[in-house]
Amino acid sequence: MRIKSAVFVTSAPGPEQYPRDGRPEIAFIGRSNVGKSSLINSLLDSKGLARTSSTPGRTQLINFFLINDSFYFVDLPGYGWARAPEHIRRAWGPMVEHYLATRSNLVLSILITDSRRGPTTLDLQMKEWLIGTGKPFVVVSTKSDKLSANQLKSGMNQAHKLIGTTVIPYSSVTRRNREAVWAQIAKTLGS
Numbered sequence: 001m002r003i004k005s006a007v008f009v010t011s012a013p014g015p016e017q018y019p020r021d022g023r024p025e026i027a028f029i030g031r032s033n034v035g036k037s038s039l040i041n042s043l044l045d046s047k048g049l050a051r052t053s054s055t056p057g058r059t060q061l062i063n064f065f066l067i068n069d070s071f072y073f074v075d076l077p078g079y080g081w082a083r084a085p086e087h088i089r090r091a092w093g094p095m096v097e098h099y100l101a102t103r104s105n106l107v108l109s110i111l112i113t114d115s116r117r118g119p120t121t122l123d124l125q126m127k128e129w130l131i132g133t134g135k136p137f138v139v140v141s142t143k144s145d146k147l148s149a150n151q152l153k154s155g156m157n158q159a160h161k162l163i164g165t166t167v168i169p170y171s172s173v174t175r176r177n178r179e180a181v182w183a184q185i186a187k188t189l190g191s
């Protein structure tokens with residue numbers, strides 16, 4: 001995919017603020033600090049479009065980025081941020097679940113896990129929940145550069161067993177498998 005343009009459009013607290021132009025949406029979902037913003041930035045060849053922050057859970061709104069004037073990347077708030085204030089933790093579920101379950105423009109979700117940790121209980125719950133929505137999703141495992149080839153191989157086998165679908169090892173540092181992730185996106189967009 002050639003990125004001609006990538007612009008931040010809006011941070012939406014709820015459905016009233018979602019874009020209304022009907023363009024297809026690719027959603028990114030994962031635990032706080034898993035590398036979601038870095039993945040979005042590396043896919044878009046951008047350094048700071050999706051803010052990367054070492055402060056977990058800073059992004060508590062649904063962020064929409066318009067790509068090539070034709071589809072959106074949707075950066076969903078991360079889950080599992082233990083130190084999040086109670087009211088934020090309570091708001092997370094309904095906001096994200098409502099988006100994933102009801103958004104008709106959503107064509108693909110990208111569930112992000114950490115190569116070093118393997119899928120966590122929350123990751124597996126999220127996967128079950130995505131299966132429940134009946135909509136397509138792919139699993140991308142970030143930070144693969146932090147593992148040796150052997151560690152990565154056994155980690156991926158383990159992740160595959162737990163998750164039951166293909167897991168794409170990714171690195172925002174080396175950009176490993178950037179084309180493979182784009183190929184999944186392009187396939188669902190039919191472009």
Ligand SMILES: Nc1nc2c(ncn2[C@@H]2O[C@H](COP(=O)(O)OP(=O)(O)O)[C@@H](O)[C@H]2O)c(=O)[nH]1
Binds near residue numbers: 039144171172
């Ligand atoms: N080595 C390495 N570090 C990464 C990678 N992706 C993210 N990080 C680091 O992990 C931390 C969290 O990344 P960020 O993208 O902000 O995570 P988010 O909270 O899920 O959006 C940052 O310090 C990033 O530099 C990766 O692929 N490789």
Ligand SMILES: [Mg+2]
Binds near residue numbers: 038052053
């Ligand atoms: Mg982020």
